[in-house]
Amino acid sequence: MEVKIIINARFLTQKLTGVQRFAIEIAKQLKTLMPGLVFVAPSDIIHHELAAQLGVIAIGKRKGVMWEQIDLPLYLKKNGKPLLINLCNVAPLFYNNQVITIHDVAFLVNPQWFSKNFVRFYKFLMPRIAAKARLIFTVSDFSKTEIIRYLHADAAKIKVIYNSVSELPSPTPVKTNYGEYILAVGSIDKRKNILNLVQAFGLIKHKGFKLIIVGDSNAIFNNEGNENLKTQQDIIFTGRVNDHELAGLYAGARLFAYPSLYEGFGIPPLEAMAYGCPTLVSDIGSLREVCGNASVYVNPLNARDISKGIDLLIDDAALRDTLVKNGKQNIRRFSWETSARQIADSITFLNTQH
Numbered sequence: 573m574e575v576k577i578i579i580n581a582r583f584l585t586q587k588l589t590g591v592q593r594f595a596i597e598i599a600k601q602l603k604t605l606m607p608g609l610v611f612v613a614p615s616d617i618i619h620h621e622l623a624a625q626l627g628v629i630a631i632g633k634r635k636g637v638m639w640e641q642i643d644l645p646l647y648l649k650k651n652g653k654p655l656l657i658n659l660c661n662v663a664p665l666f667y668n669n670q671v672i673t674i675h676d677v678a679f680l681v682n683p684q685w686f687s688k689n690f691v692r693f694y695k696f697l698m699p700r701i702a703a704k705a706r707l708i709f710t711v712s713d714f715s716k717t718e719i720i721r722y723l724h725a726d727a728a729k730i731k732v733i734y735n736s737v738s739e740l741p742s743p744t745p746v747k748t749n750y751g752e753y754i755l756a757v758g759s760i761d762k763r764k765n766i767l768n769l770v771q772a773f774g775l776i777k778h779k780g781f782k783l784i785i786v787g788d789s790n791a792i793f794n795n796e797g798n799e800n801l802k803t804q805q806d807i808i809f810t811g812r813v814n815d816h817e818l819a820g821l822y823a824g825a826r827l828f829a830y831p832s833l834y835e836g837f838g839i840p841p842l843e844a845m846a847y848g849c850p851t852l853v854s855d856i857g858s859l860r861e862v863c864g865n866a867s868v869y870v871n872p873l874n875a876r877d878i879s880k881g882i883d884l885l886i887d888d889a890a891l892r893d894t895l896v897k898n899g900k901q902n903i904r905r906f907s908w909e910t911s912a913r914q915i916a917d918s919i920t921f922l923n924t925q926h
Contacts, residue, residue, distance in 0.1 A: 577606070577923055580650060580658045581613040582640055584623050589759065590839050591675050594711065594735055595659035599626055601912030606920070612647065614639040637693075640664055657915075659709075662694075663701045671919060672701055673709040673733075676836030676858075678763060678854050680722045685762045699723050706922055709733045709915065711837040714858040718836075733914055735837045736906035737846045739765050743819035750808065753782040754882060755825035757818070757840040758832065760787055760809070765831045765854070765872050770807060772878035774832070783807045784821060787832070796867035820871070822847035827885045830854065831872040838862050842906065845899030850892040852881045864905075 579602070583595040596619070602609055603626055611628045614635045632643025632652040645664040648656060656663070663672045679686055679694040688693075702708060702723045708730045710716050716730050754773065758764035766785060773783045788811050813821070822828065828844035830853045838859050841851045845866055853859045854872035868891075870881040885892060 577609050577653075577655045577919060578612045579609055579626075580640070580644060580656060580660075580663065581611040581623070581626065581628050582636075582644075583660045584613050584617045584619045584626075585635070585659075586618075587694070588854050590735070590837070591660050593738065593839060594673070594675070596622060597736065597738055597828060597908040598659055598733075598915060601908050602916060603627075605912060605916045612644065614643070630697065631702070637662070641666075655706075655919060657919055662697060665697060665700055668704055668706075669703075670705055671707045671709065671922065672705040672725075673711075674698065674702065674715070674719055675711050676715050676834070677718045677722045678834050678836075678860050681718070681761065682834060691706075704731070707731060707918060709918075711735050711860050712858045714861055715836040717857075725812050731914070731918060733911045735839050735842075736908045736911060737839070737842045737903055738908070740846055741815045741819050742815040743823040743847070744814075746817075746820050746824050747891065750782050750784060750824075752780055752826055753784045753824070754827055754829055755784050755786070755821050755844070756829050757786045757843075758830070760785070763833055765833045768872060768875050768878060769829055770833050771875040773807065775876060775879035776882050776886070778883060781806070781826070781886070784810060784825070785823060786810050786813055786818060788812050818843075819847060822849050825849050827852055827882065829882065830859070831870065831878050832856070832859070833872050835859060841867060845903050848887055848896050849883070850895040851899065852878075852885055864898070864902045866895055866902040868895070 579599060580706050581792055583592045584591050610885045612631050613628050615630045615637050619622045631647045632639050634643050641664055645667045648667060653669050658672045661674055681689045700839055703727045708725060710719055710730060710732055713732055716732055719725050719730060720727050756769055760766055822844050828849045828851045830841050832854050835858045841853050841863050843852050851867040852870060853867045855869035868881045868885055871877040
């Protein structure tokens with residue numbers, strides 16, 4: 573029997589970041605909505621339980637990019653050239669019957685944040701697959717505008733599919749007694765603006781607080797300049813933590829700070845809102861779109877402005893309460909089920925047109 577729609581599940585071989593989170597949550601919903609979907613991946617899967625849940629078929633002998641560019645299209649061509657759905661930016665270059673998902677174009681806007689090889693590969697690949705794709709999903713109106721501007725993609729074939737907040741685990745009490753703390757979550761890279769946050773933290777007038785930073789470095793990023801971050805005793809880098817520990821950190825924080833310089837969407841502020849934690853975020857297009865009236869906005873390029881925002885939130889209990897209330901309402905705008913239904917409708921329609 574000819575396979576109709578294939579999902580590129582290479583994301584099951586990758587560490588979890590926002591891009592993989594989107595793919596995983598959408599894939600789980602699509603499996604329920606469209607049981608006939610076929611998920612294929614390389615053999616080096618690390619998320620085994622999820623792979624079993626999705627019924628993933630391991631194909632090909634290669635791994636990583638080479639699997640995606642050689643083994644995957646070969647498999648598709650042998651199986652009648654079915655519609656392929658790619659959820660994590662990249663996709664096979666030499667395959668036409670496909671849908672791609674582009675989360676953002678930070679590699680073009682700020683190439684200095686990434687390794688040279690990463691930028692070189694993406695600059696070559698992304699404009700070509702964007703031009704050939706039958707449909708492009710992206711995660712915000714901001715990203716749609718950027719894709720049109722930088723990749724010169726056809727606006728008519730770009731559809732916005734929002735991220736959401738994943739099912740919330742119960743918080744594990746924080747093991748270490750941090751006392752009062754400000755929480756930040758994100759990879760330790762220039763894009764997340766941790767250097768300016770650390771500088772801002774040194775400027776706040778409230779000296780009894782700690783700054784807890786959750787996340788690790790990523791090989792695709794150019795981390796030059798971030799080597800000397802781990803110096804101040806009131807700043808604690810936890811590295812990666814599990815979902816229950818992260819939930820505990822959100823639940824116990826006085827506030828959540830997210831001074832990112834560039835985002836396609838930005839899931840962590842929504843996670844903080846879900847746990848009743850007031851949020852401070854960058855005054856940039858995507859975060860305005862996502863956070864609405866539920867955050868304090870600061871200039872991410874100005875450490876003093878960030879510090880003033882932190883002090884304001886520490887001092888003003890009424891403002892914190894308002895943001896928490898607004899945050900609970902704001903997150904209702906986002907649903908993995910709704911987003912997956914939008915994708916299911918789109919790909920079902922496309923599949924009937926081919």
